[in-house]
Amino acid sequence: MILILFSIFRVPTNPASFDHFVNSKESYQCLSSWQCVKIVEHVTPEDMLEIVPEVVQVQERRFNWFLFYSKGLLKLEDEKGDVEELRGLNVAGFWFEY
Numbered sequence: 001m002i003l004i005l006f007s008i009f010r011v012p013t014n015p016a017s018f019d020h021f022v023n024s025k026e027s028y029q030c031l032s033s034w035q036c037v038k039i040v041e042h043v044t045p046e047d048m049l050e051i052v053p054e055v056v057q058v059q060e061r062r063f064n065w066f067l068f069y070s071k072g073l074l075k076l077e078d079e080k081g082d083v084e085e086l087r088g089l090n091v092a093g094f095w096f097e098y
Contacts, residue, residue, distance in 0.1 A: 006092075007068070007091070007092035007093075008067060008068060010092045010093030011065070011066075011067075011068065011069055011070050011090055011091070011092065011093065012065070012070055012090055012093070013065045013070070014063075014065075015061070015063035015072065017070075017090065017095075018063050018070075018072030018074075018088055018090075018095070021072070021088050021090075021095040022036075022072075022074055022086055022088075025086075026039070027039050027040075028076075028086070030058070030074070033058065033061065034057065034058050035055055035056065035057050035058060036055075036056050036058060036074075036076060037053050037054070037055055037056070038053070038054045038055075038056050038076070038078070039051060039052075039053055039054075040052045040053075040054050054078060054079070055079075056076040056077060056078045056084075057076065057077050057078075058074065058075070058076060059075040059076065059077045059083065060073065060074070060075040061073070061074055061075075062074075068091070069089060069090060069091045070089075070090045071087070071088065071089055071090070072086075072087070072088040072090075073085065073086070073087050073088075074086040074087075
């Protein structure tokens with residue numbers, strides 16, 4: 001019973017926790033609610049590693065809190081029109097990507 005109560009209190013109720021989870025990933029930094037920076041590693045023909053920042057637009061941002069877990073979604077669109085989704089599930093204060 002204590003473990004269940006402890007896990008309920010650790011589930012975040014605000015979207016800032018999901019934003020922190022997305023920013024903790026090595027390839028994304030979202031400093032605003034409408035655009036993020038995606039870090040892309042590219043190998044040049046001379047076998048040099050090149051890191052290119054790419055600005056992507058936020059198409060959709062969602063955060064839902066339930067009693068035992070919370071879910072977050074971030075849809076990003078790049079300049080070519082490709083859409084990438086970042087989804088997270090938080091259980092007992094720990095984020096998992098799904």
